[in-house]
Amino acid sequence: MTDCPNGLMRDQLPEYVHGVLSAADAARVAAHLEECGDCRDEVALLETVRADAEGRTPHINVAAIVSALPRPSAVTGRPASGRIRSTRAWQFAAAATLVLAVGSSVLWQRSPEGATQRVADSSQVLPTPASTAPVATAAEQVAPTEGMMFGGGLSDLSLNDLESLLGQMDSVRTLPSSQPESMTPVIAVKDGGKAL
Amino acid sequence: MDNPTRDDGAAADEALIARWQGGDQRAATELVGRHAQALARFAVSHGVRDEVEELVQDTFVRAFNSLQSFRADSSLRTWLFTILKRLVLDRQRAERRQRNKVELDEGHAIDEFDALDGMVADEALVRVRQATARLSPMQRDVFALRVNEGLPYAEIARVVESTEGACRVHYHNAMRAIKEYMTDD
Ligand SMILES: [Zn+2]
Numbered sequence: 001m002t003d004c005p006n007g008l009m010r011d012q013l014p015e016y017v018h019g020v021l022s023a024a025d026a027a028r029v030a031a032h033l034e035e036c037g038d039c040r041d042e043v044a045l046l047e048t049v050r051a052d053a054e055g056r057t058p059h060i061n062v063a064a065i066v067s068a069l070p071r072p073s074a075v076t077g078r079p080a081s082g083r084i085r086s087t088r089a090w091q092f093a094a095a096a097t098l099v100l101a102v103g104s105s106v107l108w109q110r111s112p113e114g115a116t117q118r119v120a121d122s123s124q125v126l127p128t129p130a131s132t133a134p135v136a137t138a139a140e141q142v143a144p145t146e147g148m149m150f151g152g153g154l155s156d157l158s159l160n161d162l163e164s165l166l167g168q169m170d171s172v173r174t175l176p177s178s179q180p181e182s183m184t185p186v187i188a189v190k191d192g193g194k195a196l
Numbered sequence: 197m198d199n200p201t202r203d204d205g206a207a208a209d210e211a212l213i214a215r216w217q218g219g220d221q222r223a224a225t226e227l228v229g230r231h232a233q234a235l236a237r238f239a240v241s242h243g244v245r246d247e248v249e250e251l252v253q254d255t256f257v258r259a260f261n262s263l264q265s266f267r268a269d270s271s272l273r274t275w276l277f278t279i280l281k282r283l284v285l286d287r288q289r290a291e292r293r294q295r296n297k298v299e300l301d302e303g304h305a306i307d308e309f310d311a312l313d314g315m316v317a318d319e320a321l322v323r324v325r326q327a328t329a330r331l332s333p334m335q336r337d338v339f340a341l342r343v344n345e346g347l348p349y350a351e352i353a354r355v356v357e358s359t360e361g362a363c364r365v366h367y368h369n370a371m372r373a374i375k376e377y378m379t380d381d
Contacts, residue, residue, distance in 0.1 A: 001375040018346025046343050049328065052321055053344040057240045058248050060232040062225060065253045069260045072219045
């Protein structure tokens with residue numbers, strides 16, 4: 001199985017197989033396939049891989065998933081949950097100001113049992129669309145600025161947590177994130193079990 | 197963009213999100229229906245065999261709980277893939293810890309999975325599976341998103357936290373490796 005020398009054409013083959021090319025591009029690829037055995041072989045390989053992926057994937061029960069989702073009002077009615085998005089500089093500034101304001105009093109505001117809420121509790125860490133922008137090279141991936149959301153108020157944080165938050169603000173563009181903190185999935189148990 | 201199909205998909209998602217945020221629960225059904233199978237395929241490409249549906253469900257639960265912070269400068273689909281990928285990697289790490297094993301690379305985990313996955317009648321299919329199992333984790337992700345989902349490099353780059361150019365190279369290296377494996381001996 002050899003490679004067609006037309007790299008531009010080969011690059012479009014997966015999208016051709018999925019039917020997501022524009023009509024003009026699809027026509028160009030189709031015309032090329034008429035005369036290129038290498039690309040026809042590659043298309044056949046792509047279709048085999050794709051069909052295999054579909055064949056080995058269990059059918060997902062959409063209704064079961066939807067039943068586990070929050071109700072719209074339960075989510076959108078919440079006043080932003082006190083979450084701060086790393087991509088919003090003004091919120092950072094506000095958070096930093098608040099941190100300074102409450103920093104000295106935060107210790108006695110902790111709950112009686114001394115439990116504190118971790119900054120960027122991993123169960124709440126979600127990749128934010130705006131934070132996954134590509135960086136310069138594949139070898140030098142800089143982390144997206146994940147993990148800067150946190151639940152609860154700043155007064156729930158320990159002094160160390162607040163210092164950690166400030167540190168994260170300073171280094172928000174340099175955090176290594178290909179290894180995000182462990183996330184503890186909160187998986188609602190569905191009825192009906194797995195669909196296979 | 198010269199791709200009306202893809203743009204229509206992202207726009208449809210945005211409209212559905214707006215409907216759901218406006219209180220229309222049926223929009224959630226449409227959103228889940230549009231992406232659930234693709235997420236499941238991506239999980240399977242990572243070697244997930246059990247609890248695929250639970251992983252997909254958890255992905256949606258997390259996404260919907262944070263939809264108020266979703267911004268349309270990335271597609272919903274990209275965001276969902278990113279959440280799922282992190283859940284899968286986290287689960288695999290937890291499983292490795294549980295087994296108290298020395299850190300395996302993810303490629304080996306997939307090898308194990310495919311070696312166990314018998315009952316494939318088609319010899320060519322067996323070869324394809326073996327070949328894809330030998331890809332690096334990055335090549336495997338890029339290849340899966342490109343071949344199984346038809347995603348553009350720009351979207352793949354966001355999911356795997358790399359660049360379009362690097363993803364193009366990963367894709368073609370993966371394709372070459374698979375072809376070489378298929379035609380060996
Ligand atoms: Zn060709």
